[in-house]
Amino acid sequence: MNLTVLGVGAWGTALAASTVARHPTLLWARDAQQCRQLQAARENRRYLPGVPLPESLRITDDFDAAVAHAQDGLIVIATPMAGLQEMLERLPATATGVLWLCKGFQEGSGLLGHEVARAVRPGAANVGILSGPSFALEVARGQPAALVVASTDEALCLRAVEAFHSDNLRIYASSDPVGVEVGGAVKNVMASATGIADGLQLGLNARAALITRGLAEMTRLGVALGARAETFMGLSGLGDLVLTATGDLSRNRKVGLLLAQGLPLAQILQDLGHVAEGVACAATVLDRAQTCGVDMPITEAVVRVLEGRISPVRAIHELMSRDARREH
Numbered sequence: 001m002n003l004t005v006l007g008v009g010a011w012g013t014a015l016a017a018s019t020v021a022r023h024p025t026l027l028w029a030r031d032a033q034q035c036r037q038l039q040a041a042r043e044n045r046r047y048l049p050g051v052p053l054p055e056s057l058r059i060t061d062d063f064d065a066a067v068a069h070a071q072d073g074l075i076v077i078a079t080p081m082a083g084l085q086e087m088l089e090r091l092p093a094t095a096t097g098v099l100w101l102c103k104g105f106q107e108g109s110g111l112l113g114h115e116v117a118r119a120v121r122p123g124a125a126n127v128g129i130l131s132g133p134s135f136a137l138e139v140a141r142g143q144p145a146a147l148v149v150a151s152t153d154e155a156l157c158l159r160a161v162e163a164f165h166s167d168n169l170r171i172y173a174s175s176d177p178v179g180v181e182v183g184g185a186v187k188n189v190m191a192s193a194t195g196i197a198d199g200l201q202l203g204l205n206a207r208a209a210l211i212t213r214g215l216a217e218m219t220r221l222g223v224a225l226g227a228r229a230e231t232f233m234g235l236s237g238l239g240d241l242v243l244t245a246t247g248d249l250s251r252n253r254k255v256g257l258l259l260a261q262g263l264p265l266a267q268i269l270q271d272l273g274h275v276a277e278g279v280a281c282a283a284t285v286l287d288r289a290q291t292c293g294v295d296m297p298i299t300e301a302v303v304r305v306l307e308g309r310i311s312p313v314r315a316i317h318e319l320m321s322r323d324a325r326r327e328h
Contacts, residue, residue, distance in 0.1 A: 001163055002073035004028060004066045006087055008038060008059075010047035010136035010274070011101050012078025015164075017140055020057045023073075023163060027059045028066035035061040047274070051140045067095060074099060074163055076130070080275045081106055084113055088120040097156055098127045099149065103184030104281040110288055112181040112225075125153045129177055130160060131184045132235040133243035135250075139169070146170040148235045150180035172235060179231030182222035186299070187241040188252040188278030189285055190214030193302050194245040195256020196312045206316075210298065211245050217296045221285070224292040252278035259305060260312045282306055297322060 001023045005016040008029045016027040029035035038044060042053045053059075060066055067075065074097045077087045081104040091098065100113050111119070117127045128151025139145055149160040149171055157173035165171040174180055193214065197206045218241065219232040231237055244250045255276050258268045269279065282303045289296040301315040310318075 001159070002026070002070050003076065003163060004070035004073070005076045005078050006063075006066065007078035007083070008034065008044060008047075009078060009080070010044070011134070011139075012076070013044045013048055013053070014051075014136040014140035015076065015078065015101070015130075016057055017051075017053055018142070018166070018169060019164060020054050022166060024069075025057055026066055026069040027057060028063060029059060029061050032061045035059055048137060048140050051137070063090065067091060070095075070097070073097065074159060076101065078102075080104075081113070081277060081280070085116050085120060088117055091121075093121075096126050097159055098124075099130050099151075099156075099160060100127075101130055102277070103131060103181070103188065104277040105185055105284040105288065107280055107284060110284045112178070112185065114177045114181060125151075126156050127151065128153065128156050128160070129180055129184070130164070131180050131240065133239040135243070135247060137249060142168050144168050144170075146172065146235055146239070148172045148174050148180055150174040150177040150236070152177065174231065174234070174236075176228050176231045178225055179222050179227030180236040182225060182227055183218060183232055183234075183237040183240055185277070185281055186214075186218040186221060186285055187237075187244050188276070189282045189299050189302050190218070190241055191244040191250050191252035192256040192259070192276075192278045192282070192306075193298050195250075195253040195258075196260045196302075196305065197256075197316065198253075199257040199260025200312060200316065202316065207246070211241060214245070214298055215241055217289075217294075217298055220294045221289050221292065221296065224294050225288070251276040255279060256302075265306060265308070278302075279306060 003023050003025045005012045006028045016025050019025050038059045077100040081102040130149050132147035134145050149157050161171045194210050251274050286299050286303050304310040305315050
């Protein structure tokens with residue numbers, strides 16, 4: 001099965017490198033100079049320094065050739081959420097088997113990935129998302145991970161399992177793309193909240209409380225948007241939340257840690273050098289929750305901190321001062 005990965009960020013590069021031993025894989029770079037650097041160095045020095053790329057992995061900046069390579073195979077969009085719509089619009093109507101890796105809500109419209117796809121490619125069922133707890137660096141190194149592919153198209157799920165399931169990657173299938181996408185988006189916001197708590201040295205009890213109540217917020221929003229509650233106990237919900245909220249490789253967690261130290265958000269994002277999707281979509285998560293009548297106090301606190309309307313210390317104090325209530 002031929003695979004094409006569109007985008008040479010950390011996750012796209014890692015996934016392409018992990019599949020090329022089993023399937024002919026082509027990695028597409030938007031920038032011609034970056035493409036030449038990757039071809040010459042056989043290393044993504046910006047996003048995955050020190051990890052050699054397999055010699056069999058082909059890299060191109062020719063979009064049409066990249067799409068043609070995946071005819072009757074799979075196309076994986078590995079751009080940030082901000083680039084998903086453009087990629088879907090560029091793909092020909094004949095392109096079948098399209099997956100995306102990005103997690104979040106589209107800034108401005110507030111749409112999830114499957115909603116963007118529905119608007120761009122109406123009637124196209126053979127699209128879906130590959131998500132779950134996965135730091136790109138560990139996948140690129142061949143360390144074990146488990147992911148979930150979600151689509152309303154069962155045949156696409158089976159093709160994705162065939163393509164990506166290996167000794168190092170376990171791939172599970174889901175028919176709940178709404179739940180998988182909500183989990184992937186909201187966990188980034190919760191990771192920033194947990195980073196703030198850890199940065200303030202509030203302890204492991206506070207971390208456990210934030211993760212647990214963050215999962216409750218995530219589930220409430222997902223169910224309101226049409227997801228199944230049990231999805232959030234799986235890889236794209238609890239699994240991704242735990243990883244992103246506690247792992248040292250988490251960009252969104254790092255944002256929270258640095259906010260707790262008093263650094264301005266603009267400087268944090270500039271020094272980070274990577275996209276932190278939780279920052280971009282936090283306000284949108286809150287907007288959609290309020291539209292649905294869903295209470296998300298942790299999300300609201302993170303938004304206020306990101307916007308500079310409240311200090312991290314004050315945010316934690318207000319969360320702890322909320323009235324007592326039943327857990328469920």
